[in-house]
Amino acid sequence: MGNLFEYNSPVSKALTNICYSAYLNILWFIFSIPIFTIGASTTALYSVSLKIVRNEEGNLTKDFIKSFKQNFKQSTSVWIILTLLGTLLLIDGYILYHKGLDNIFWTILLASYFVACVAYLLISLYIYPLISKFENKTLYVFKNALIIGLRFLMCSAVITFIHFIIFYTIIFIFTPLIIFGMGITALISSYLMSNIILQCEQKTKRLDEQKLV
Secondary structure, eight states: OGGGGSTTSHHHHHHHHHHHHHHHHHHHHHHHTTSTTHHHHHHHHHHHHHHHHTTOOOOHHHHHHHHHHHTHHHHHHHHHHHHHHHHHHHHHHHHHHHHOOOSHHHHHHHHHHHHHHHHHHHHHHHHHHHHHHOOOOHHHHHHHHHHHHHHTHHHHHHHHHHHHHHHHIIIIIOGGGGGTHHHHHHHHHHHHHHHHHHHHHHHHHHHHHHHHO
């Protein structure tokens, strides 16, 4: 029984990671306070979370701040674009809801709107983890996030469900869990994304090696 709580035991590691997630959630919140820094803060959160999943974590605070600074410009640009697109989708949704589906034209518009919302969701799930691990132009980051989201659709669905469950629980069931909030959400998502990110890294490495030949 005592072995369960030894330093390298699964239980001990899980409890440590839960504590890490709470601390990272606090860091994420503090660095997101100016609002426009939410993108950079989220990228830093995923950068550290992915390291934790791979047992590569060092100083959490230093790693978070380092990623925040390195990816600030691109992450902020991405956040602004996603915010504008999200606002546009909300306005379109409002119009479609009140307009009704009285003809085929509006039905097609609704179907197109649904596709756009799914694409937006998939991009939002993967874009910040990708920024934290790869250097690429913003347009390609958007493209790659969508491609990965579609290719690993089941994983995307599970990650979406996890986001929903955690935030539903915090808002409607047990608000004190907000101490974990984005921290535990990013950590669990990172566990699910870890192999996907690893495959992307291996593919990037092979492409780089081919360029050198």
